[in-house]
Amino acid sequence: MSTDASTTAQNGGVEQFGYKQELKRRLSFADLLVYGLIFMVPIAPFAIFGSVFQASGGMVALAYLVGMVGMMLTANAYHHMAQEYPMSGSVYTYVGRGMARPVGFVAGWMILLDYILVPTLLYTAAAMALQGMLPGVPIWLWVVIFVVLNTVINYMGIEFTAGANKIMLVLELIVLAIFLVIGLVAVAHGKGQGFNFTAFFNSSHFSMGVIFAAVSIAVLSFLGFDGISTLAEENASGSTKAVGRSMVAALALLGVLFVVQTWVATMLTPADVSANLIANGDPAGSAFYDAAKLAGGNFLFIMTSVATAIAWGFANALAAQAATSRLLFAMARDRQLPHILATVSKNRGVPVAATFTVAIISLVLGIFFVLLPDGLGTISTMVNFGALTAFLLLNITMVWHFAIKGKHPHIFGHIIFPVLGAIVLAFVLWNARIAAQTVGLIWLGVGIILAIVLYRLGRMTDPMRQVVEASSPQATEIEGGLE
Numbered sequence: 436m437s438t439d440a441s442t443t444a445q446n447g448g449v450e451q452f453g454y455k456q457e458l459k460r461r462l463s464f465a466d467l468l469v470y471g472l473i474f475m476v477p478i479a480p481f482a483i484f485g486s487v488f489q490a491s492g493g494m495v496a497l498a499y500l501v502g503m504v505g506m507m508l509t510a511n512a513y514h515h516m517a518q519e520y521p522m523s524g525s526v527y528t529y530v531g532r533g534m535a536r537p538v539g540f541v542a543g544w545m546i547l548l549d550y551i552l553v554p555t556l557l558y559t560a561a562a563m564a565l566q567g568m569l570p571g572v573p574i575w576l577w578v579v580i581f582v583v584l585n586t587v588i589n590y591m592g593i594e595f596t597a598g599a600n601k602i603m604l605v606l607e608l609i610v611l612a613i614f615l616v617i618g619l620v621a622v623a624h625g626k627g628q629g630f631n632f633t634a635f636f637n638s639s640h641f642s643m644g645v646i647f648a649a650v651s652i653a654v655l656s657f658l659g660f661d662g663i664s665t666l667a668e669e670n671a672s673g674s675t676k677a678v679g680r681s682m683v684a685a686l687a688l689l690g691v692l693f694v695v696q697t698w699v700a701t702m703l704t705p706a707d708v709s710a711n712l713i714a715n716g717d718p719a720g721s722a723f724y725d726a727a728k729l730a731g732g733n734f735l736f737i738m739t740s741v742a743t744a745i746a747w748g749f750a751n752a753l754a755a756q757a758a759t760s761r762l763l764f765a766m767a768r769d770r771q772l773p774h775i776l777a778t779v780s781k782n783r784g785v786p787v788a789a790t791f792t793v794a795i796i797s798l799v800l801g802i803f804f805v806l807l808p809d810g811l812g813t814i815s816t817m818v819n820f821g822a823l824t825a826f827l828l829l830n831i832t833m834v835w836h837f838a839i840k841g842k843h844p845h846i847f848g849h850i851i852f853p854v855l856g857a858i859v860l861a862f863v864l865w866n867a868r869i870a871a872q873t874v875g876l877i878w879l880g881v882g883i884i885l886a887i888v889l890y891r892l893g894r895m896t897d898p899m900r901q902v903v904e905a906s907s908p909q910a911t912e913i914e915g916g917l918e
Contacts, residue, residue, distance in 0.1 A: 464677045467677060467678060468681045468684055468685055469601050470662070470663060470754055471659065471660050471662065471681055472604055472688065472689060473603055473750050473751065474659030474662045474663075474751060474754035474755065474758065475656060475658070475659040475660055475686075475689050475751075476607065476656070476746050476751045477604070477607045477608055477611055477689055477692055477746075478610060478611050478742060479655070479689075479693070479746075480495075480656055480693050480697050480700075480723065481723045481742070481743045482560055482564075482743050482747060483655060483720075484717075484723035484726075485712055485717020485720060485721070485722030485723065486652050486720075487499075487652050487697070488701070488709075488713070488717065488722060489712055489717065490645070490649035490651075491645060491646060491648075491653075492639070492645055493633055493634065493637050493640060493701060493709055493712075493713060494633070494634060494637050494641065494645075494646065495634050495653075495698075495700070495701050496634035496635050496694045496697045496698040496701065497634065497646060498646060498649035498653045499697055500690075500694050501646060501647070501859075502650045502653045502654045502656075502690075503690030503693070503694070505654070506690075507683065507686055508852050508853070508855055508859060509826045509829065509830060509856050510660060510679075512529075512826075512830050512832075512833045512853050513660075513661060513664055513679060514678075514679025514682060514683060515833060515837075515848060515849065516529035516533060516829065516832070516833065516836070517529070517678040517679045517682075519836070521678070525664045525758075525762055526542040526543060526661070526664075526825045526826070526828065526829045527539050527540065527542055527543025527762065527765060527766055527771075528543075528765060529542075529664075529829055530828050530829055530832045533832040533833070533835065533836035534831075534832045534835045534836065536890075537887070538828065538886075540766075540882070540885070540889065540895070541828070541882045541883060541886050542824075542825045542828040542829065543762065543765075543771070543825070544878070544879075544882030544885065545821040545824040545825040545875075545882060546661075546762070546822050546825035547759075547762060547763075547766075547821070548817070548820070548878050549821040549825075550755070550758060550759040550762055551759060551793075551796060552800070552814055552817055552818050552821075553755045554752050554759065554796075554797040554801075555800040557751050557755060558577075558581050558582065558748055558797060559578070560744075561581060561743075561744045561748020561749070562575070562578050562581070562748065562805050564720075564740055564743055564744035564747075564748075575801075575802045575805055577748070578802050578805055579802075581749060581752060582794055582797055582798045583794075584749065585749065585753045585756050585794075586790065586791065588753060589753065589756050589757050589760070589785065589790050590780075590785065590787065590791075603746070603749065603750035603753075604750070606742075606745075607742065607750065610738060610739065610742040611692065613735070613738065614699075614727060614730075614731075614735065614738075614739060615695065615696065617727075617735055618699040618700070618703055618726075618731075619699060620730075621703060621729065622699065626703060626729055627702050627705055627729060627730075628702055628703075628704065628705065628706055628709070629702065630702060631702060633701065634697060634698045634701035643862075644866055647862050647863050647865075648867070648868075651819060651823075651863045651864070651866055651867040651868070651871070652819070653693075654819055654823065655818060655819055656689075656693055657693075658819070658822050659751070660682050660685050661682070661822070661826075662755070662757075663678060663682050663685065664678055664682070700722075700726045703729050703730050704725075704726050705729070723739065724736050724739050727739045752797075756793050756794065756797070757790075759789075759793045760785070760786050760789035761786060761789070763786070763789035763793070764777055767789070776788050776789045776792060777789075800814075817870075817871060817874045819867065819871060820864065820871045820872065820875030823864050823867075824864065824875060824879065826856070827857055827860040827861060827864070830853040830854070830857040830860065831853070831857055833849060833850075833853035834850055834854060837849035837850070838850055
């Protein structure tokens with residue numbers, strides 16, 4: 436690569452890859468970090484605590500701890516690949532350019548399953564939570580309200596979205612702090628099961644299969660750190676390292692919070708309730724709120740319930756819609772999806788067609804699933820498999836890109852960590868629910884077929900580069916090879 440091209444890459448430029456800078460570079464490191472934190476939701480375990488409790492035999496904190504380690508290994512791959520290819524598109528871009536374009540399409544297709552369904556999952560969970568408190572309001576109306584509000588904010592521009600994210604993050608952290616303080620005081624007074632470490636280890640239920648099966652559910656709370664990579668072309672920092680560092684920082688911060696809050700909630704779950712959760716699950720989805728009620732009465736019960744509804748249906752869905760639209764934009768720009776999805780608003784600097792497409796899909800699927808019996812449980816099983824498969828491909832790509840292609844790899848960062856990450860992810864996928872595996876494998880099969888069709892149609896080649904300064908013979912030669 437020429438010196439100019441290297442400098443462009445370090446500054447996060449996309450022109451060297453044949454693209455035009457259309458999205459507005461407005462996001463600082465703090466904005467990226469906040470975006471990752473709000474996408475993952477600091478209080479995410481509130482909603483799925485009961486499900487993870489049952490799957491883990493009560494060792495919820497351990498499931499989140501293992502999940503954090505696995506996601507940190509994957510974040511290492513994102514960190515390095517984001518520096519190699521500072522563009523939107525997440526794993527679609529990194530795997531496609533680091534290994535092969537058809538494989539990149541499959542990776543993008545798999546994570547698309549997660550990205551498309553996550554907003555729907557969030558709207559469904561939030562609508563169901565609010566419907567329980569306000570039964571007089573039609574449940575489908577909550578979906579409409581959340582979709583419209585989030586679409587308007589995303590359309591206003593990435594700066595507006597970033598500002599809304601910061602407000603929501605502060606509110607969520609306040610709610611979490613109140614729960615932790617009241618919860619710890621209650622534990623100190625002997626409520627629940629009192630102070631113990633069964634959330635980390637319980638010999639009566641422990642096995643590797645049990646823990647990794649629980650991790651396959653718990654990682655739903657971590658999904659979103661990767662969404663930071665979709666904003667690479669809106670990163671205002673002078674270094675491409677800002678994207679990777681913000682991912683690692685967001686994962687570390689929220690990983691600790693997830694472990695602490697689930698540990699406290701487990702201690703607040705009485706022995707008889709704990710046994711019932713392990714045996715029968717949490718069909719009402721109220722296990723965490725019941726623990727909060729035991730600690731702080733109806734006040735804490737209502738506060739945690741409402742906070743979950745707002746965080747999932749507004750804050751998290753807002754970030755999810757932004758990330759999904761950027762993924763659609765990147766794939767459409769490369770002619771892997773209808774080109775209209777690559778349309779960018781000249782005034783707002785956002786992928787407007789992709790943003791409205793995500794809104795329409797979320798609206799239709801959201802209304803469908805809130806009206807479907809056990810709709811939340813059905814869609815929950817479908818979300819994680821796609822993202823974890825894409826993460827697995829990304830870790831394999833790391834080894835391929837740096838070791839096989841001779842990029843002078845660092846033994847730990849480029850080989851050992853991604854190999855460990857791939858092993859952890861493969862084990863989690865192996866222990867996932869049968870329903871998730873079935874839907875995921877069907878989606879994978881469709882993606883492979885589409886990749887073959889697109890390849891045969893000649894739509895798997897790099898876009899023509901628009902070279903601005905090609906004065907040297909070396910630059911001309913490089914450009915000709917890339918074209």
